[in-house]
Amino acid sequence: MEERLTAAFPDADFVLSNDSAKHHGHAGDDGSGESHFSLTIEWAGFSGQNRVARQRAVNKALGDLPGNRVHALAIKASAPGE
Template sequence: MEGLLAAAFPGANITLSNDSAQHRGHAGDDGSGESHFSLLIIWDGFAGQNRVARQRLVNRALGDLPGQRVHALAIKALTPGE
C-alpha cells in the first residue's frame, strides 16, 4: 500500500499503521494479520479539497486493495497546515 500511495502522492508524508491485531476474531479478520489499517497522509495536493474528495483520491490510488485483501482502512488525509 505504501508504494502505491507514494507513487500517487509524490512528496507526501505517509504513516500507515497495521491495526489488524486489535481486530483479531472480528468481522473481516481473515487471519493474515493484514486486514485492518489506519492511514495518515499529509500532502500539499489536498489543498482546496474536502474530506470526501481526499478519501476518494486515496481509494483510487489503492485500486482494488480495499475491499479485497484489506477489510478496513481508516483514512486521515490532511494538508501540511492542518
C-alpha cells in the same frame, strides 16, 4: 500499499499502521494479519479538497486493495498547515 501511496502522492508524508491484531476474531479478519489499517497522510495536493475528495483519492490510488485484501482502512488526510 506504501508503494501505491508513494507513487500517487509524491512528496507526501504518511504513516500507515497495521491495526489487524486489534481486530483478531472480528468481522473481516481473514487471519492474514493484514486486514485492518490506519493511514495518516499529509500532502500539498489535498489543499482545497474536502474530506470526501481526499478519501476518494486515497482509495483510487490503492485500487483493488480496499474491499479485497484490506477489510478496513481508516484515513486521516490533510494538507500542510491544517
